[in-house]
Amino acid sequence: MLGSIDPIVVFLLFFAAVSLLAIVGTFVLIWRDGHGRIPLEPTERPWTAGNLPSLPYSQVRL
Numbered sequence: 081m082l083g084s085i086d087p088i089v090v091f092l093l094f095f096a097a098v099s100l101l102a103i104v105g106t107f108v109l110i111w112r113d114g115h116g117r118i119p120l121e122p123t124e125r126p127w128t129a130g131n132l133p134s135l136p137y138s139q140v141r142l
């Protein structure tokens with residue numbers, strides 16, 4: 081009886097199983113991660129490069 085199963089049916093069943101696992105895995109990861117809440121990051125000082133100009137030298141007008 082297994083020999084009469086069409087290969088496309090086997091592929092579709094395999095694809096459905098993999099898709100279901102991916103969907104369940106996604107929900108599990110979202111659940112563990114805190115329901116999509118993003119924790120606040122501490123504020124940092126603005127980045128500076130010493131005494132370099134804030135504009136590229138090619139744009140500085142003398």
